[in-house]
Amino acid sequence: MDLLLSAQAEQNIWADVAILGTGGAVLAVWLVTHRGPARLRQAPPRPHRLPPVTPLALIGAWMLFNLGLFALLEGFVDPPGRRIFLQYLALDIGYALFCGMMLILAQRSFVHGLTGFGIRWRTLGRDLVWAFVNLLAAWPLIYLAVAAVVFFGQQVGGDEFQFEQNTGLVDIQQSVQMPPHVLAAVLVFTLLLVPLFEEILFRGLLQSAIRNLTGSPWSAIFLTSIPFALLHPLTHLPALLVLSICLGYAYERSGSLLRSIFIHVLFNAINVGVTLTS
Numbered sequence: 001m002d003l004l005l006s007a008q009a010e011q012n013i014w015a016d017v018a019i020l021g022t023g024g025a026v027l028a029v030w031l032v033t034h035r036g037p038a039r040l041r042q043a044p045p046r047p048h049r050l051p052p053v054t055p056l057a058l059i060g061a062w063m064l065f066n067l068g069l070f071a072l073l074e075g076f077v078d079p080p081g082r083r084i085f086l087q088y089l090a091l092d093i094g095y096a097l098f099c100g101m102m103l104i105l106a107q108r109s110f111v112h113g114l115t116g117f118g119i120r121w122r123t124l125g126r127d128l129v130w131a132f133v134n135l136l137a138a139w140p141l142i143y144l145a146v147a148a149v150v151f152f153g154q155q156v157g158g159d160e161f162q163f164e165q166n167t168g169l170v171d172i173q174q175s176v177q178m179p180p181h182v183l184a185a186v187l188v189f190t191l192l193l194v195p196l197f198e199e200i201l202f203r204g205l206l207q208s209a210i211r212n213l214t215g216s217p218w219s220a221i222f223l224t225s226i227p228f229a230l231l232h233p234l235t236h237l238p239a240l241l242v243l244s245i246c247l248g249y250a251y252e253r254s255g256s257l258l259r260s261i262f263i264h265v266l267f268n269a270i271n272v273g274v275t276l277t278s
Helices: 002-033 036-042 053-073 080-109 113-117 121-160 167-175 180-214 217-230 234-254 257-277
Strands: none
Touching (some): 080 167, 167 180
């Protein structure tokens, strides 16, 4: 058994090295051969009539919805499976309604409607392939960001330091032992609705509004990435800042919101997969 576990651990290490090495090579090609950062000079415009305050109001409404829902269900703890199911069912419905409302807003505010917003079904296959490539290139930087947080956290907090767990991943771990419909509600939220909602709101609406004000794709990416990262657990902030820059770049470079949605889905799917197999 010990030999088997050692061999499995060694295989995992070599798999990580292969992924990080491949991602580093893709990142180097992007930086050196394709002059990646400079490519945003050719980023396609997204003309729209969206008031800058609208995305901020939507973020406020989203936060109030989450706080109200959790306050409503706070005392509902028995049985845990029923509480988790009701919580995620409400989140699924709420986020789906938010997404529908934001898409209607985008249809009315952007020139050429949802096509101008970046929802282009004819590029779906290409966006899926490039989403994988973009995430692969960002993966070494995300890995280094997590490693840096762990290293400095242990220097300051010693052995007691712990990297904060995402609440959704904790709920997935718990719901594995519960009826299938509970796990399904959590997975629909984590793998589909969260990426869809956050990309429509942060990349689609907020980043577009900031770019309209500043005229600079890079300033829009960075100014969108800061609140996006701050709305997650503190120890996740550096890694999610890197992820958000990757998401914002993919949106600006391609003009397709589907590409950033696919990157976000893949990122969440990897974390869920690791959670379910660990």
